[in-house]
Amino acid sequence: MKNQILMYLRKSTRGLLRLMKWLLLSVVAGLVIGSFSTLFAYCILQVTAFREQHPQIVYFLPLAGLLIVVLYKLFQYTNDKGTNLVLSTIHAKSQIPLRIAPLIMISTVITHLFGGSAGREGAALQLGGSIGNQLGRWFRLDEEDQHVMIMCGMSAAFSALFGTPVAAAIFSMEVVSVGVMYYAALVPCVFASLIASNFASNLGIRPENFHIMEIPLLTVPNGIKMIILALVCAVVSVLFCMLLHGLGDWFREHLPNPYQRIFLAGLAVVLLTWLVGTEDYLGAGIPIIQRAIAGKAVWYAFLAKMVFTALTLESGFKGGEIVPSFVVGATLGCLLGKIMGLSPSLCAAAGMIALFCGVTNCPVTSMLIAFELFGFAGVPYFLIAISISYLMSGYYGLYEDQSIIYSKYKAKYINKKAH
Numbered sequence: 473m474k475n476q477i478l479m480y481l482r483k484s485t486r487g488l489l490r491l492m493k494w495l496l497l498s499v500v501a502g503l504v505i506g507s508f509s510t511l512f513a514y515c516i517l518q519v520t521a522f523r524e525q526h527p528q529i530v531y532f533l534p535l536a537g538l539l540i541v542v543l544y545k546l547f548q549y550t551n552d553k554g555t556n557l558v559l560s561t562i563h564a565k566s567q568i569p570l571r572i573a574p575l576i577m578i579s580t581v582i583t584h585l586f587g588g589s590a591g592r593e594g595a596a597l598q599l600g601g602s603i604g605n606q607l608g609r610w611f612r613l614d615e616e617d618q619h620v621m622i623m624c625g626m627s628a629a630f631s632a633l634f635g636t637p638v639a640a641a642i643f644s645m646e647v648v649s650v651g652v653m654y655y656a657a658l659v660p661c662v663f664a665s666l667i668a669s670n671f672a673s674n675l676g677i678r679p680e681n682f683h684i685m686e687i688p689l690l691t692v693p694n695g696i697k698m699i700i701l702a703l704v705c706a707v708v709s710v711l712f713c714m715l716l717h718g719l720g721d722w723f724r725e726h727l728p729n730p731y732q733r734i735f736l737a738g739l740a741v742v743l744l745t746w747l748v749g750t751e752d753y754l755g756a757g758i759p760i761i762q763r764a765i766a767g768k769a770v771w772y773a774f775l776a777k778m779v780f781t782a783l784t785l786e787s788g789f790k791g792g793e794i795v796p797s798f799v800v801g802a803t804l805g806c807l808l809g810k811i812m813g814l815s816p817s818l819c820a821a822a823g824m825i826a827l828f829c830g831v832t833n834c835p836v837t838s839m840l841i842a843f844e845l846f847g848f849a850g851v852p853y854f855l856i857a858i859s860i861s862y863l864m865s866g867y868y869g870l871y872e873d874q875s876i877i878y879s880k881y882k883a884k885y886i887n888k889k890a891h
Contacts, residue, residue: 512596538731
């Protein structure tokens with residue numbers, strides 16, 4: 473008995489020391505990465521406001537693309553894998569250079585200023601992962617702890633930018649390997665996420681607020697309608713991933729010159745903006761989400777956002793895919809809600825979360841985002857939408873370096889890459 477007590481005390485002491493270490497590191501990561509992410513978010517807000525006041529600036533998008541290519545050449549970083557590089561580093565297959573942080577910040581701000589259709593959270597993941605990796609080196613952490621610091625940085629940046637600290641804490645642990653969660657990173661990710669979120673909030677970076685106008689009782693007919701919505705969202709999530717990867721491959725094969733590729737894609741975005749007669753599909757698209765949650769969305773909005781985003785990101789402009797996926801899901805859900813006679817506002821929220829789950833393969837994060845953005849009243853509908861979208865989206869995903877460790881269909885180890 474005495475030996476057992478002594479052994480427990482020794483283990484508890486080691487555990488306490490590890491806890492103190494990660495609390496210290498997470499505080500540093502939360503403050504440092506929260507600072508950079510807050511600056512990044514402020515810049516995005518300012519350039520977006522400027523573009524909305526001066527819509528003619530979109531005509532300079534092709535030239536802005538050339539500037540981004542020049543910047544990457546000057547920094548001698550031409551093999552950009554985006555968020556895939558962060559996931560690859562956690563899998564110990566590559567390293568994230570620190571120069572990614574200023575590069576991704578500046579190039580994403582340029583993309584948003586001139587009207588590229590891109591989000592900001594994907595850029596934040598690269599920013600946070602790069603700084604987290606460098607912090608791990610400065611603190612002389614071993615390889616496994618450096619990977620934890622990268623996830624810690626991803627959580628901090630995502631949380632500061634989007635204002636969903638709970639979902640951000642889990643997302644970086646869930647997105648790396650589907651079916652396996654890196655719980656060793658739980659403490660640093662949670663504390664870094666909370667600190668970064670509060671830091672950004674105190675400096676005026678507020679989270680998005682969405683209000684679902686009507687949430688009917690969950691009945692059998694309504695449940696069937698939500699199942700149909702989830703199935704459609706799963707299919708569209710697969711099509712979105714195929715469009716992104718397929719267009720990227722086509723660009724690299726037929727337009728190998730990065731200057732030509734980004735210039736022509738910029739011209740295409742400008743032409744499409746003129747054809748559709750609106751600038752709604754430029755930038756991240758938060759106003760479109762707000763209108764969809766209010767029950768207002770044109771029928772082709774989800775298709776337009778998919779095309780605009782694919783042209784922007786796969787040609788070399790910088791940003792993220794997450795908010796555009798929210799836009800696609802929200803507008804698609806609103807459309808389906810009108811067709812099926814189920815609250816378009818609720819269906820927009822459910823579609824937004826279901827499509828996010830389909831493209832990221834992160835059901836836990838999807839549910840937490842639903843809680844933080846929409847509250848708990850629509851939980852039964854969100855559960856249906858997320859679970860079915862996760863199952864029926866197969867092994868497709870935004871990030872080709874994401875590992876599918878366990879099958880979605882059986883309790884079976886498969887260890888394959890998303891596609």
